Amino acid sequence: MASIANPEVAADEEGKPGQTTVFRHRLSTRLWHWLNALTIFIMIGSGLGILNAHPHLYWGQYGANFDHPWLNLPDWPSWLTIPAHYNLALSRRWHLFFALVLGFALVAFMIVSLVNRHFRRDLALRAEEVAPRNLWADVKAHLELRFHDPDRPGAYNTLQKLAYIVAIFILIPLMILTGLAMSPGMDAAWPWLLVVTGGRQSARSLHFIGMALICLFILVHLVFVALAGPINEIASMITGRWRLPDDEA
Amino acid sequence: MSRLVSRRGLVTGAAIGAGTLLSGCDRVIKVPAVHKLIFSGEDIQRTLQRAVMGRDALSHEYSASEMSPIFRSNGTANPNTPTYNALAADHFAEYRLRVDGLVARPLAISLAELRRLPARTQITRHDCVEGWSAIGQWHGPMLGTVLKAAGISSRARYVVFHCADFIGGLPYYESIDLVDAFHPQTILAWGMNGAPLTVPHGAPVRLRVERQLGYKHAKYVMRIEAVASLDNIGKGQGGYWEDNVGYDWYAGI
Numbered sequence: 001m002a003s004i005a006n007p008e009v010a011a012d013e014e015g016k017p018g019q020t021t022v023f024r025h026r027l028s029t030r031l032w033h034w035l036n037a038l039t040i041f042i043m044i045g046s047g048l049g050i051l052n053a054h055p056h057l058y059w060g061q062y063g064a065n066f067d068h069p070w071l072n073l074p075d076w077p078s079w080l081t082i083p084a085h086y087n088l089a090l091s092r093r094w095h096l097f098f099a100l101v102l103g104f105a106l107v108a109f110m111i112v113s114l115v116n117r118h119f120r121r122d123l124a125l126r127a128e129e130v131a132p133r134n135l136w137a138d139v140k141a142h143l144e145l146r147f148h149d150p151d152r153p154g155a156y157n158t159l160q161k162l163a164y165i166v167a168i169f170i171l172i173p174l175m176i177l178t179g180l181a182m183s184p185g186m187d188a189a190w191p192w193l194l195v196v197t198g199g200r201q202s203a204r205s206l207h208f209i210g211m212a213l214i215c216l217f218i219l220v221h222l223v224f225v226a227l228a229g230p231i232n233e234i235a236s237m238i239t240g241r242w243r244l245p246d247d248e249a
Numbered sequence: 250m251s252r253l254v255s256r257r258g259l260v261t262g263a264a265i266g267a268g269t270l271l272s273g274c275d276r277v278i279k280v281p282a283v284h285k286l287i288f289s290g291e292d293i294q295r296t297l298q299r300a301v302m303g304r305d306a307l308s309h310e311y312s313a314s315e316m317s318p319i320f321r322s323n324g325t326a327n328p329n330t331p332t333y334n335a336l337a338a339d340h341f342a343e344y345r346l347r348v349d350g351l352v353a354r355p356l357a358i359s360l361a362e363l364r365r366l367p368a369r370t371q372i373t374r375h376d377c378v379e380g381w382s383a384i385g386q387w388h389g390p391m392l393g394t395v396l397k398a399a400g401i402s403s404r405a406r407y408v409v410f411h412c413a414d415f416i417g418g419l420p421y422y423e424s425i426d427l428v429d430a431f432h433p434q435t436i437l438a439w440g441m442n443g444a445p446l447t448v449p450h451g452a453p454v455r456l457r458v459e460r461q462l463g464y465k466h467a468k469y470v471m472r473i474e475a476v477a478s479l480d481n482i483g484k485g486q487g488g489y490w491e492d493n494v495g496y497d498w499y500a501g502i
Contacts, residue, residue, distance in 0.1 A: 038270075045271055053379035061311065061374060064381035066319035082274045088378065089495035094274065096502060097290030100297075184376045185501025188460045189302035191309055200374060200382050222263065 022154045024242035026116065032109040033237055035101065040214065042098045043175075045082035047211060049091030052076055057208055061199035070205070103176050106168075122156060123165060129158045147228050153244050160224075167217050171210055178207040295499040299428070308434055308459035311372045317383040320375070320442065322449035325421065328414035328469050336413075341453040346395075346437075350409070350474035353400030360439065360453050366390035369436050377463040378496065387457050388440030393431040396475070405475035409482050410456055413469035416489060423467040424479055424487040424498070425458055434459040437470065462500035464490050 025033075055076075056069035063069065078084045082094050113119045128134060138158045141147070147157055156164070180186045181193040181203035197203035225233045229245070236242035277283050327333075336344050345357040372386045396408065408430045412421040429435055436457045439446055446452045451468025458465050465488070479485060484492035491498045 041267070041270060042274065045274065050380065054377070054381050056381075058381075061315060062317045062382045062384045064317065064321050064377075064383045066321060067317065079268070079271065082271060083278070084272060084275055087495075089490075089497075090278070092378070092497065093287050093290060093495070094278075096294055096497075097287045100290060100293055182376075183298070183502035184308060184374070184462060185298040185302060185460045188306045188308045189298060194309055200376060204380060 021241045021243050023240055024154050024236050025240045026118065027240070028109065028112040028116065029118065030237055030240060032105060035105055039098050039101050039105065040218070042082060042094055043102060044211060044215065045080065046091045046094035046098070047207075048076040049081035049083065049086070050088060050095060051208070052081065052086055053088045057205040058201040059198070059205060060201050061194070063201035063204075071208075099176075099179055102172065106172055106176070110168075123161055123168075125158065125161055125165070129161070134158065145227055147224070148245065154242065163217065163220065167214070171214050171217065174210045175207060175214070178203040178210060182207065291497040291499055294497075294502050298499075298501050302460075304428060305433055306460075308373050311374065311384050313372065313386070315384055316372060316442070317385060320383045320385040320450075321381075323377060323463060325414035325416060325468065326449045328412075330413065330415070333413045333469065337448060337452065344453050346454060346470065347472040348395060348399040348475075349472065350476050351402035351405040352396075352475050353402065354398070356395070356399050358395070363390060363437065363439055363454065366394055368440075369434070370440075371434055371436070371457070371459070373434070373457070373459045375463055375466070378500065386440075386442050387436060387438040388443075389436040389438040389454070389457070391433060392435045392437055392456070392473075393433075395437060395473070396430060399475075401475050404477050407476050407479055407487070409474040409476055409479070409487075410467035410470050411472040411474065412467050413471050417493075419489060419493065420483075421467065421469070421489045422483055423456070423465055423489070424476075424482065425456075425461070425465065429458050429460065432458070432460065460501055464488070464496060465500045 051073065052075055055073040056063070056065075057071040057073070058067055058069050078086075081091065083090050110119075113123075135158060141157065142159060147160070149155060149157065177193070178197055180190070181197040182200055187194055187200070193203070194200065197206060232243050278287060341360045344360050346360075346363060348356040348358065368388055368390050370386060370388045372384060374382050374384050376382050392408070405427065407424050407426055409422060409424045412423075414421045425435070434457065437454050438451075438457045439454050441447070441450055446455060451466075451470075454470045455468040456466050456470055474482075476482065479487040479498075483489070486492045487498040488496070490496040
């Protein structure tokens with residue numbers, strides 16, 4: 001669900017009677033979304049390329065061939081990796097350049113979203129939203145493919161907010177933190193990295209689990225974009241303007 | 250129906266788009282400007298790390314109980330050249346570590362002399378570029394002690410380690426800058442896990458440069474050369490892997 005709701009702006013500027021579109025996504029949101037789409041795509045492809053060098057995961061500080069992995073992974077096929085043949089050097093170049101893009105773009109997006117109150121207006125969960133009864137109602141609404149509150153069609157629904165909160169405040173920061181913890185230089189600079197991750201090999205395992213959860217987020221995200229009307233959803237993430245569903249306009 | 254078609258179209262489009270993007274990465278990196286941009290990540294990472302890292306910030310040192318039960322070796326397992334084999338056969342009695350380049354007093358240090366220098370013992374984690382880690386104990390004099398004894402010139406900016414081993418017929422070498430060369434944990438290790446360094450681990454002497462990845466920790470060090478520039482060493486990128494495969498020279502990440 002590529003929707004970033006902005007009902008107040010919608011009402012003030014775009015929600016005039018007779019109009020069927022609302023301004024839903026600010027420029028900062030749209031830029032960050034598409035930059036992330038590219039960045040995370042490259043991070044996953046190059047990350048799997050790096051993983052092919054030693055596709056075994058361990059818990060703790062150390063882990064190598066004579067130690068016990070908790071997970072042995074297959075070789076990732078060339079159509080999933082960047083580059084499309086085994087080249088650890090090049091995979092690392094892609095990964096470590098776009099790691100900078102991922103990290104600094106997240107920081108910039110967070111600052112902008114605090115300043116323009118995107119977080120507070122659109123993402124913050126109200127207490128009544130997370131009450132079990134309302135959560136259950138939202139689950140049922142999703143199963144019936146109803147994604148928008150007819151009274152506030154531009155706003156996020158609760159599950160949508162939760163998904164975005166998990167991605168923005170948990171998953172991407174987890175990837176950055178565990179990525180840094182794998183760096184021998186950063187471990188010397190910030191020794192707490194090894195404490196909070198439980199060691200370099202634990203960090204590496206958590207990095208992989210975080211990647212898998214991000215893949216799950218992307219999958220769910222794309223499914224709901226498709227269900228909610230892909231043309232309208234994608235167009236709104238490009239132009240910012242979202243067409244109200246006919247029955248809600 | 251049209252919605253269904255557009256959904257199917259979306260899935261197909263996404264799959265084609267992803268495939269194009271993946272293969273596009275391989276094409277686009279061949280464009281010199283893109284190549285330069287992506288490879289500039291190394292300098293940015295180094296600059297940022299050095300900015301947040303104290304010059305002498307120490308790599309974590311572990312306790313003996315945290316050591317890997319088996320510390321695997323990697324890279325060359327035995328240089329196996331006539332020169333090296335002759336040295337090894339004699340327990341490196343004839344080994345001389347040459348220290349030259351931009352130094353006031355070129356040195357040729359025997360293993361016995363190296364072992365008499367004040368030594369540091371550290372239990373550290375060895376992080377391979379491939380992703381695995383092993384924790385071992387290393388013992389040897391600080392590289393800085395040797396460089397000072399040789400009277401390293403103020404014009405020197407890098408220290409190059411010329412090794413006894415060859416990979417694919419090319420000599421192994423590595424280099425670090427003076428920040429890492431004079432770091433207290435940067436040692437010329439002749440002991441490992443309480444015993445003399447074994448051949449698979451780089452006997453008689455290997456570099457430990459704890460804040461960087463394993464390929465920087467040159468094994469079988471025969472000669473240490475202080476230089477002002479890496480341009481005329483090997484193919485100019487500062488190391489065997491850097492020259493021939495494209496690994497980052499700064500391997501702090």
